[in-house]
Amino acid sequence: MRNLLMIFVASLFITSCAVIRPGEAxxxxxxxxxxxxxxxxxxxxxxxxxxxxxxESIQTNNLKLALRIPSKEGLSVDSEISILYRLEVEKLPTVLENIGPNYKDVMAAVFRSASSDVCAQFYAKDMHSGKRADIEKAIKEKMETTLTPQGIIIEAVLMKSIQLPPGLSLSIEQKLQAEQxxxxxxxxxxxxxxxADRKIIEATGSRDAQKILAQGLTPEILKLRSIEAFIQLSKSANSKVIITDGKTPFLINGEKN
Incomplete structure (x- = not known):
């Protein structure tokens, strides 16, 4: 009997204790x-x-959704969504009291409403371009308006695996190819x-050089060049036939002695 009483007391003590681990509240x-x-x-x-x-977990959690989002032109875009969120510790009783343990379902409903309002202002191609970050930010801000006062902190909204309608995808690819x-x-x-500019500059430089050289060939310079040529010819051991007018020598041919 005593053993049974001890077992009962031990069982009662175990069932009357709860361990809160790190990352929980x-x-x-x-x-x-x-x-x-x-x-x-x-x-x-x-x-x-x-x-x-x-x-409940108070760590950052990831709520994954897969749904179709409407666009400004009335198209439906398939997308996978990741909502990064966490519960505010001090408001955990508020979350459980006002929303309940199925708060993830409420978050999904709020996202569908926010995404429909925001994405209806953008074209489908915008969700596949640099404007995706603006769309994510706008959806996050709209969700925060509803969920933050309730104790749910939205850290990020990420749109992944955007699947555009086939015809639109082909048009975008063709446009990108044309731009390339x-x-x-x-x-x-x-x-x-x-x-072409390089060749013009090269030709202009060559022409200017020829003009400068031509301007420098005065009669006195030509006479001096002739005298230098005669001096060089006089030093040669070969015989030469030269016709000259006394100013400029013209070499006809040369034979070795």
């Missing part, structure tokens, strides 16, 4: 009424006959213009 619910005190770590002792402990071709042609034309 616990709230006592006594006779259906939630306690305002929130325990984040440690052990909670309670009366199992009248009280129970509700535990135009950029490639512009590069080629720019290279050709630079090469």
């Amino acid at each position: 616990g709230v006592k619910q006594r006779l259906g009424k939630l306690d305002n005190e929130v325990v984040t770590q440690g052990t909670i002792v309670f009366n199992p006959f009248t009280t129970k402990v509700i535990k 071709d135009a950029m490639r042609m512009e590069f080629i034309l720019q290279s050709e213009r630079l090469e």
Whole structure:
């Protein structure tokens, strides 16, 4: 009998304790009424006959959704959504009292409403471009208006795996290809213009050099060059036939002695 009593007492003690692990928060619910005190770590002792402990995660969680989003032109865009959220510790009793343990369903409903309002202001192609961040931000802000006062913190809304209608996807791909071709042609034309400019500069420099050289060939310079040529010829061991007017020598041929 004594052993049975000890077993009963031990069982009662075990069932009247709840362990709150890191990343969790616990709230006592006594006779259906939630306690305002929130325990984040440690052990909670309670009366199992009248009280129970509700535990919820207070870490950042990821709510994944897959749904169709309407666009401004009336198209439906398939998308996978990740909503990063966490419960505000101090408002955990409020979440459980006003929304209940199925708060994820409420979050999904709020997202559907917010995404419909926001995405209806953007074209389908915007969801597949740099405007996606603006759409995500606008949806997040709209969700915060409803959920933050209730104790649910929305950290981010991420739109992933955007699937545009087939016809629109093809049009976007063709447009991107046309833009790439135009950029490639512009590069080629720019290279050709630079090469043409280089040739013009080279030709202009050569012409200016010839003009400068021609301006420097005065009769006195030509006479001096002739004298230098005669001097060089006089030093040669070969015989030469030269016709000259006394000013400029003209070499006809030369034979070795």
